[in-house]
Amino acid sequence: MEKHPSNPPICHPPPGPATPTALDITPAEIVEAIRAFPNGSAAGPDGLRPQYLKELISLKHQELGKKLSESLAAVANIMLKGAVPQDVIPIFYGGNLFAFKKKDNGIRPIAVGTSLRRLVCRIVIFRLRHLSKDLQPIQLGFATKGGVEAAVHAARYFIEHAAMLDKPQVFLKLDVKNAFNSLDRNYILKCAEEFMPEYYKFVWQCYGEPSILLHGKYTVSSQAGIQQGDPLGPLLYCLATIAPHKRLKSKLKESFLDDDALGGDPEDAFNDLCSLQEALRERGLTLNIAKCELMVIGGSEAERQTVYDAFLHAFPDLQCPQLKDLHYLGAPIHDDAVAGALVSATEASLPIVEGGLGIRSVEKLALPAFLASAYSVAPLTSEIIVFEPDVYCRDATAQWLQITQHDLPHLDARPTQKVWDDPIIRDTADRLRATAGNDISEQARLRGVSTKENGAWLGALPVASLGNLLTDSVVRIAVGLRLGAPVITPHRCVCGEWADARGYHGLSCKKSRGRIPTHKCLNAIVKRSLASAGFESELEPQGIFPTDSKRPDGVTLTPWDRGRMLAWDATCVNTMAISHIIATSARAGAAAAQAEQGKIEKYRDIGQEYWFRPLGFETLGPPGPEAARTITEFGQLIQQETGEKRATEYLRQRISIEIQRGNAASIMGTAPLGANLDQIFSVIRPPLSIDA
Numbered sequence: 001m002e003k004h005p006s007n008p009p010i011c012h013p014p015p016g017p018a019t020p021t022a023l024d025i026t027p028a029e030i031v032e033a034i035r036a037f038p039n040g041s042a043a044g045p046d047g048l049r050p051q052y053l054k055e056l057i058s059l060k061h062q063e064l065g066k067k068l069s070e071s072l073a074a075v076a077n078i079m080l081k082g083a084v085p086q087d088v089i090p091i092f093y094g095g096n097l098f099a100f101k102k103k104d105n106g107i108r109p110i111a112v113g114t115s116l117r118r119l120v121c122r123i124v125i126f127r128l129r130h131l132s133k134d135l136q137p138i139q140l141g142f143a144t145k146g147g148v149e150a151a152v153h154a155a156r157y158f159i160e161h162a163a164m165l166d167k168p169q170v171f172l173k174l175d176v177k178n179a180f181n182s183l184d185r186n187y188i189l190k191c192a193e194e195f196m197p198e199y200y201k202f203v204w205q206c207y208g209e210p211s212i213l214l215h216g217k218y219t220v221s222s223q224a225g226i227q228q229g230d231p232l233g234p235l236l237y238c239l240a241t242i243a244p245h246k247r248l249k250s251k252l253k254e255s256f257l258d259d260d261a262l263g264g265d266p267e268d269a270f271n272d273l274c275s276l277q278e279a280l281r282e283r284g285l286t287l288n289i290a291k292c293e294l295m296v297i298g299g300s301e302a303e304r305q306t307v308y309d310a311f312l313h314a315f316p317d318l319q320c321p322q323l324k325d326l327h328y329l330g331a332p333i334h335d336d337a338v339a340g341a342l343v344s345a346t347e348a349s350l351p352i353v354e355g356g357l358g359i360r361s362v363e364k365l366a367l368p369a370f371l372a373s374a375y376s377v378a379p380l381t382s383e384i385i386v387f388e389p390d391v392y393c394r395d396a397t398a399q400w401l402q403i404t405q406h407d408l409p410h411l412d413a414r415p416t417q418k419v420w421d422d423p424i425i426r427d428t429a430d431r432l433r434a435t436a437g438n439d440i441s442e443q444a445r446l447r448g449v450s451t452k453e454n455g456a457w458l459g460a461l462p463v464a465s466l467g468n469l470l471t472d473s474v475v476r477i478a479v480g481l482r483l484g485a486p487v488i489t490p491h492r493c494v495c496g497e498w499a500d501a502r503g504y505h506g507l508s509c510k511k512s513r514g515r516i517p518t519h520k521c522l523n524a525i526v527k528r529s530l531a532s533a534g535f536e537s538e539l540e541p542q543g544i545f546p547t548d549s550k551r552p553d554g555v556t557l558t559p560w561d562r563g564r565m566l567a568w569d570a571t572c573v574n575t576m577a578i579s580h581i582i583a584t585s586a587r588a589g590a591a592a593a594q595a596e597q598g599k600i601e602k603y604r605d606i607g608q609e610y611w612f613r614p615l616g617f618e619t620l621g622p623p624g625p626e627a628a629r630t631i632t633e634f635g636q637l638i639q640q641e642t643g644e645k646r647a648t649e650y651l652r653q654r655i656s657i658e659i660q661r662g663n664a665a666s667i668m669g670t671a672p673l674g675a676n677l678d679q680i681f682s683v684i685r686p687p688l689s690i691d692a
Contacts, residue, residue, distance in 0.1 A: 004109070004181055007224035007284070010208060012189040015082060015201045022198040025076040025123055027069035031057055033122040034069075044095050044114040045214055053115065058643050076120045082201030089205055090212045093117060095227055097215040109181065111213055111227040117206070121231040124199055128235060131195060137383035138245050139238045141257035150377035151254050151261070152331045154384040157392050158252045158263045159297055159323075159333060168299030168307050170269040171252075172262040173328055175291035176280065179258035180233060181225035183240055184284035188226065191239035203236070224284060244279030248272040252385050256329055263385075266296075266307045270314070290317040295326060347432055347483055352455035354429045355446055357479065364428070367403075368420030371396055376415035403427065440585040441504070441576055442484060447588040448575045448621030449482050453628070456649070456656035468657055477503065477667055478660040481620060493670040506667035507619045508574035513669030518662025522570045522617065523553045525654055526634075530556060532647075533637035535566070544606065552603060552612070560611055567610045568630070569599050572659060575620035584621060592616035592624035617655070619663050631655070 034057055037050035053072075057065035078084065084092055095111035102108050125143075132143035140147030155171070162169035185207050192203040211227075213220040226233040234257055245255055250272050252263030260276070262269050277287050294311055296304040312318055326333045349364060350356025371393055374381075378389040390397075397408060404423035413419045429450070436442035448454060457478065460468045470478070480487035486501040493499040495511040506512050523539055530537045536557045544551065544567070552567045560566035573591045575584050583590035599614030606612050616624030623631065635648025644650070 004213070004220050004222055005178075005224050007185050007210075010186060010189070012186045012193070014208060015204050019193075019200055020198045021201065022080050022124075022127075025073050025080065025120070027066070027073045029123050029126075030069045030072045030076065030119070031065075033119050033126070036122060037118075041115075042096070042112050044112050044117070045091060046114040046116070048115045050115050050118070053119075072116070072119070075116060076123070079116070079120050079205070080124075080199065080202050082205050084205055090210065093206045094211040094222065095213055095229065097213040097220060099215070109228060111222070111229045113227065113230060118231055120202070124196075124202070125231055125235060128196055128199070131235065131239070134195070135238050135242055137380060138253055139242050139255045139257075140380075141255065142235050142238045144380070146373075146377040146380060148256060148329050148331075149373045150380040150384060151256050152329055152333075153374055153377060153392070154252060154254060154381045154387065155261055155263070155328050156333055157381070157387055158385055159295070160392075162263070162297040165298040168266060168303045169264065169297050170262070170266045170307060170311075171295040171297060172269055172273060173293040173295075173326075174260040174262070174273075174276070175288045176258040176260070177286045177288040177291075179225075179285055180228045180237060182284050182286070183225045183237060184282075185224060187240040187283050188236050192236065195239050203232070206230075206232070207236075240283060241280070241285075244276055247279075248276065254384050259329060261328060266310070270311065273315070289315050291319070293319045293321055293326070295321070295323060297323075348479075350429060350432075351425060352458055353450060353452050354425055355432075355449040355455075355482065357482070358455070358458055364424060365421070367396060367400055368417050368424060371400065371420045372415055372417035378415075400424075440581055443585040444575055444581055445481075445484050445620060447586075448584060448618060451588055451622040453622040453652055453656065454618075454620065455482070456652040457660050459649070460653035460657055468653070470657065470660065473668070474661055474664040477664040481663060487667060488670075491671065494672055495670075499667075499670040503663075503667035503670075504574070504576040506670040507663060508577040509666070509670060512666045514662050514665025514667070517665055518572050518658065519553075519570065521658040521662065522572060522615070522655065525651070525658060526568060526570065526615070527554060529634045529638065529651055530566075532641060533634060534641050535560065537566075541567075544610070550603070552606075555610065564609055564611050566613060567603070567606060568613045568615055569603065570615040570617070570627075571595050571599065572617040572619060572662065575618045584618075589618065589622040589624060592618045592621060592627065596624040596626045617659060619659065619666075623655075 034050065034053045037054065039051065039054075041050040043049040053068070056068050092114060095113040098110045098112065100108045100110060129143040135142055136144060137150075140151055144150075158169075159171055162171070188207050189200075189204060193200045196203070207226070210221045210223045213222050213227075226236050230236075237257060241255075245253060245260070248262065249268045250262045250264035251268075252261065253272070254261050262272050262276075264272075280287060292315075294308070296307045298304075299307075308320060312320075323334045347355070348357040349359055349361035351360070352358040374393050374396075375389055378387060381387045381389075400420065401408070404427055406423045408414075409416075409419040433443070433446055436446060457470075462469045477487045479485070481503065484502065487503045488499065488501060490501050491499050493505060493509055493511070495509050497505060497509070499505045499509075506514070527537050527539060537554050538557055539554045540551050541555045542551060544555065552569045555567040556565045558565075573580065573595045575591055577591070580591035580594070583594065593616065596614035596616035599616070600612070603612050603614075613626055613630050614624070615627040615630060617627060622628065631651055632648055635651050638647035638651070639645060
């Protein structure tokens with residue numbers, strides 16, 4: 001109950017006949033707003049999840065979706081006009097209340113409103129995004145691209161330059177206690193009428209009287225502040241608190257919602273702190289001095305101590321952290337604090353397309369992320385404080401030049417992280433490839449895994465109901481194969497040959513128990529993909545070759561193109577097999593391409609009523625050219641049929657997952673029946689490969 005205090009009586013007048021009304025919400029706006037809901041968004045008191053609405057407006061239900069969007073637009077316009085019946089307002093504009101634990105062990109109450117309310121608020125926010133210009137450059141918490149980054153860079157730049165001055169400077173980080181839930185609603189309504197009058201009727205019904213929040217079997221009366229979780233909340237908070245911030249005199253004055261920072265001469269900062277404390281109190285807000293932080297930089301030690309004494313005399317609970325411990329908006333401010341947050345990298349930290357696991361190293365990413373961030377928000381940071389990005393980034397660019405031996409990116413490209421990151425990635429990958437030397441198996445592995453198709457399984461959601469959840473043993477072997485790490489203890493295979501530690505023998509052993517399941521799973525995927533695209537098919541059809549027993553893996557039962565059926569035959573060959581290793585060490589996908597040519601030759605005399613597609617895949621490499629083309633075509637057809645834009649990527653992921661399962665089964669299948677697998681299969685622990 002402490003988090004939801006009572007509010008002074010509402011004195012601000014309600015909307016009258018002269019209050020303007022916003023333009024009607026259109027069905028197109030409804031559809032766009034529904035699609036913008038994140039997947040998995042929770043339901044409010046109405047029990048209606050946004051995901052239900054997303055499904056109903058999908059291409060599968062075109063006519064139903066059109067009628068639904070028109071009906072929702074009609075309801076939304078009733079809400080904009082403030083015409084929701086009075087009796088249902090407390091529930092309709094209430095919410096389900098959830099309590100989340102904060103880092104300081106406090107409680108953050110989040111209210112999840114009805115889906116209809118959140119839907120309308122999203123549309124209103126989109127229409128009012130121009131108000132961010134009235135808030136910038138002081139308040140960066142609403143519709144400000146790069147707002148957090150600009151605030152952090154401005155604070156860092158101020159502190160770095162203040163340290164070089166002869167006179168002490170003050171940096172204050174301020175915390176407002178329970179800000180969103182304590183803001184006086186009279187100010188919310190006043191600012192809504194002033195800055196967004198056409199939506200005042202809607203805001204009045206949301207906040208003009210108490211609403212009911214549901215927490216299990218308990219109910220809480222929401223009388224003050226803004227519901228945390230209301231999409232309109234950040235804008236209303238910013239509008240209600242911007243006026244006193246604009247009156248501040250400090251050189252640095254910036255806010256991100258309820259997180260404020262001041263920087264400048266001690267006298268200005270002290271006066272601003274006092275005036276801001278009083279202005280916030282008028283709005284029902286309280287500075288939590290025990291969580292506010294004071295930093296004095298520059299000048300002599302005696303001068304800095306004098307400033308500390310003055311502030312602490314007036315505000316004895318102020319915190320005075322060391323510079324190395326100072327964080328602002330979750331980001332470390334001093335270089336020592338940044339260095340403490342970094343970890344070393346290995347091959348696993350490379351991007352997936354370079355053969356890694358995509359678990360990027362913070363240490364490797366820190367430099368390009370910092371440079372791109374600084375240059376991308378430089379115009380906004382310059383509005384907050386006098387800012388020279390080249391001077392600010394001088395040490396960082398020198399470090400980047402030393403690492404990459406590469407020319408600096410063009411000025412227009414510097415806001416893009418990729419132009420700073422790619423040379424570092426290439427340097428790391430080149431050094432890894434150089435360690436392979438003349439080892440053709442390592443060269444083949446590195447070329448094979450450095451393709452997006454081979455690593456597609458790493459991007460799949462591990463959901464059991466979708467068939468994407470890999471067991472621990474499969475993941476262990478897949479990671480080991482990808483990084484060239486040992487996955488088994490060398491042992492005698494069931495075929496009599498020696499199974500090596502990396503498992504390569506099992507991937508091509510004809511007696512391994514994993515080969516046939518892989519082939520069956522690949523064809524099952526093709527059959528399901530065709531069904532999703534609207535084509536029924538049959539596996540292992542008979543009668544296509546009357547004169548011999550050849551049978552392709554499958555054929556469509558309806559015409560694929562120009563009256564001809566589609567026939568296919570799939571295979572998955574071992575990238576590391578002796579017969580392929582020379583080719584795959586020189587070119588990724590060479591074994592799959594060779595296998596496809598073999599299939600074409602085998603089925604060259606197929607009837608004119610069929611289009612034949614060979615589908616070649618590799619254990620550690622990309623699909624062959626025909627398989628890649630076919631996957632793309634299948635994905636496009638599925639997208640046309642279902643409206644799923646990522647259909648092609650999902651198909652690649654599914655195929656990649658089955659290949660990893662097949663690889664694991666093939667390697668595990670080298671063990672004699674009844675063998676103690678714990679003695680054969682090793683558990684991979686870091687480090688997995690050569691340190692990058």
